[in-house]
Amino acid sequence: MSAPAIAAVVIGRNEGERLIRCLRSLQGQVQQLIYVDSGSTDGSAAAARDLGAKVVDLDLSRPFTAARARNAGLAALSSRIELVQFADGDCELDPGWISAAADFMQTHPRAAAVCGRRRERFPEASVYNRLCDAEWNTPVGEATACGGDAMMRVAAVYTAGGYREGLIAGEEPELCLRLRRAGWQVWRLDAEMTLHDAQMLRFGQWWNRSRRAGHAFAEGAALHGAGPERHWVAETRRALAWGAVLPAAIAAAGLASPYLLLAALIYPAQVLRLSRRMGTEQALFSVLGKFAEATGALEFYWRRWRGTARGILEYK
Structure with a gap:
């Protein structure tokens, strides 16, 4: 089988160095790199352009949601792209994840989305980071949903109608539900996927x-x-x-x-x-x-x- 064309859509808002780590971890692994910015004021958009990403600036007159940002990234994809890796700007991709996920998608044609192990970068920094790290440790195998970091089949996402833009959270499980209703599958692989930096240090954040x-x-x-x-x-x-x-x-x-x-x-x-x-x-x-x-x-x-x-x- 010929290798599929893969893109990455990264979304973020004022992620600073975390965004730079994220984009660098994707360089050379995808054919198209897109960063969707939700009104950052820390120079994130300029930094992404310097790293070779195509930048999509969301319209400030409409409320920001992660779902809206991911749809904007989808709309900017080249027509030849078959698989898209979604990632949050506070995550760094594992070097082996893109190839592992793409190989799985090629051998499982009904798979619409695959995710792996997301880990917290600094679980020792706070109890709240540790709670996040435990939350990411979902069961391996066919799943009901994935999180914000996942590789998806572009055709399947378009067929399902994309993300529901009005949701302020829970947009991935909602999309996965519609994908599964359409006969697609969602999988959690036994593979390292991303390092996430929750930076959750206070009770109020949790x-x-x-x-x-x-x-x-x-x-x-x-x-x-x-x-x-x-x-x-x-x-x-x-x-x-x-x-x-x-x-x-x-x-x-x-x-x-x-x-x-x-x-x-x-x-x-x-x-x-x-x-x-x-x-x-x-x-x-x-x-x-x-x-x-x-x-x-x-x-x-x-x-x-x-x-x-x-x-x-x-x-x-």
């Missing part, structure tokens, strides 16, 4: 990221929850149950009798239960994260009722 996840859960369930996949219905229900309904019920019961506030012990009990499976650190933040996720989900419902959309929610 809270905003978890809040964004809750918003994505609720919006994803609103879009596709009625389908056979029950897309993110369980995740939304867990967030609302543990992060909103149960605390409200305990507080209301405490008004009747202070002794009923002891029901709040269900939270440390849940941490202990989960720690047997995922360790104490992950269990603690999994339970805490439900409060942030519930906040994000409730914000989605509030805005939907009012007929307004939320802009991008950044944590860096």
